[in-house]
Amino acid sequence: MxxxxxxxxxxxxxxxxxxxxxxxxDIPGRSTDEPLRYTDCDFPLYLDHLYKPxxxxxxxxxxxxxxxxxxxxxxxxxxxxLLTPVFVDGNPQGAxxxxxxxxxxxxxxxxxGSYLLLADGTRLEIAPDGTGSTxxxxxxxxxxxxxxxxxxxxxxxSWELSEGSISCEVLxxxxxxxxxxxxxxxxxxxxRFGSPECGHxxxxxxxxxxxxxxCVGFGNVASFGGFRWLPSLDNKEITWGRTSK
Numbered sequence: 001m002x003x004x005x006x007x008x009x010x011x012x013x014x015x016x017x018x019x020x021x022x023x024x025x026d027i028p029g030r031s032t033d034e035p036l037r038y039t040d041c042d043f044p045l046y047l048d049h050l051y052k053p054x055x056x057x058x059x060x061x062x063x064x065x066x067x068x069x070x071x072x073x074x075x076x077x078x079x080x081x082l083l084t085p086v087f088v089d090g091n092p093q094g095a096x097x098x099x100x101x102x103x104x105x106x107x108x109x110x111x112x113g114s115y116l117l118l119a120d121g122t123r124l125e126i127a128p129d130g131t132g133s134t135x136x137x138x139x140x141x142x143x144x145x146x147x148x149x150x151x152x153x154x155x156x157x158s159w160e161l162s163e164g165s166i167s168c169e170v171l172x173x174x175x176x177x178x179x180x181x182x183x184x185x186x187x188x189x190x191x192r193f194g195s196p197e198c199g200h201x202x203x204x205x206x207x208x209x210x211x212x213x214x215c216v217g218f219g220n221v222a223s224f225g226g227f228r229w230l231p232s233l234d235n236k237e238i239t240w241g242r243t244s245k
Contacts, residue, residue, distance in 0.1 A: 019101060019102070020039055020045065020101075020102055020103075021039065021102070022038075022047065022100040022102055023037070023038045023056060023099055024036070024099075025037075025095060025097055026095055026097075027090045027156075028095065029090035029091040036086070038051055038052055038053070038076075040055065047102060056074060056076045058072055059072070070171065070175050071154070071170060071171045071175070072099075072154070072169075072170050073168070073170075074167070074169075074170055076168070077164070077165055078161075078164055079164045083166055084166075087159060087166060092168075093159075094155050095155060096154075097155065097156060097170045098152075099151045099152045099153070100149065101150075102149075152170070152172070154170040154171050154172045155170065155173060156168050156169070156170055156171075157169050157170065185230065186230070187227055187228050188211060188226045189210040189212075189214075189224050189226040190225050193207070197223065198220070198223055200218050200220045200223070206218075210226070211226075212226065212228040
């Protein structure tokens with residue numbers, strides 16, 4: 001979870017800006033590789049891509065002892081059933097989810113509608129339907145601090161389809177760092193000789209002692225599953241993240 005810059009908070013308190021969220025869902029298995037992009041704003045927003053209006057709620061942000069948002073609950077409106085085939089026929093498990101915070105400014109004497117604030121300083125003209133406009137006098141853009149803030153990035157861990165809505169539990173991408181592995185890292189290769197993980201087609205009389213040298217001889221280095229540098233690190237002090245003495 002990221003904090004907002006002080007100048008953004010000040011602009012929000014003055015009611016000069018309206019906050020909205022941009023939601024990006026990248027669910028594989030669809031007819032197109034283009035991610036789904038939605039906003040909780042009541043009209044389309046354009047920020048590098050078009051974000052269509054769709055109701056959604058984000059709740060239950062949970063924190064770990066490491067001050068990282070482990071997961072959140074996302075509920076998407078699905079009264080039109082447009083998302084039903086996306087989740088049922090696609091592969092939502094593990095799909096990427098990004099949630100951004102943006103600010104939309106109020107009208108002034110130079111603009112003909114609301115304007116979107118871009119964090120990188122780009123002035124991007126848009127029309128109310130989300131299409132681009134090349135008229136520099138039609139819309140005015142201003143940057144207020146970091147107006148585009150990533151609130152959460154993760155992957156769908158579980159989802160449930162109900163009447164009129166879809167609920168998803170999204171895990172933080174970094175939560176996997178807290179997982180415990182059952183595999184013991186070793187200098188030798190863990191794969192069974194000739195297995196799919198090994199990838200080598202065993203010929204009569206061939207044998208493998210699971211060393212990196214053996215893989216070189218078979219021309220199969222890309223499938224070597226060991227960590228051949230581990231013996232050279234034995235009894236050595238590791239100084240990652242701090243200055244070596």
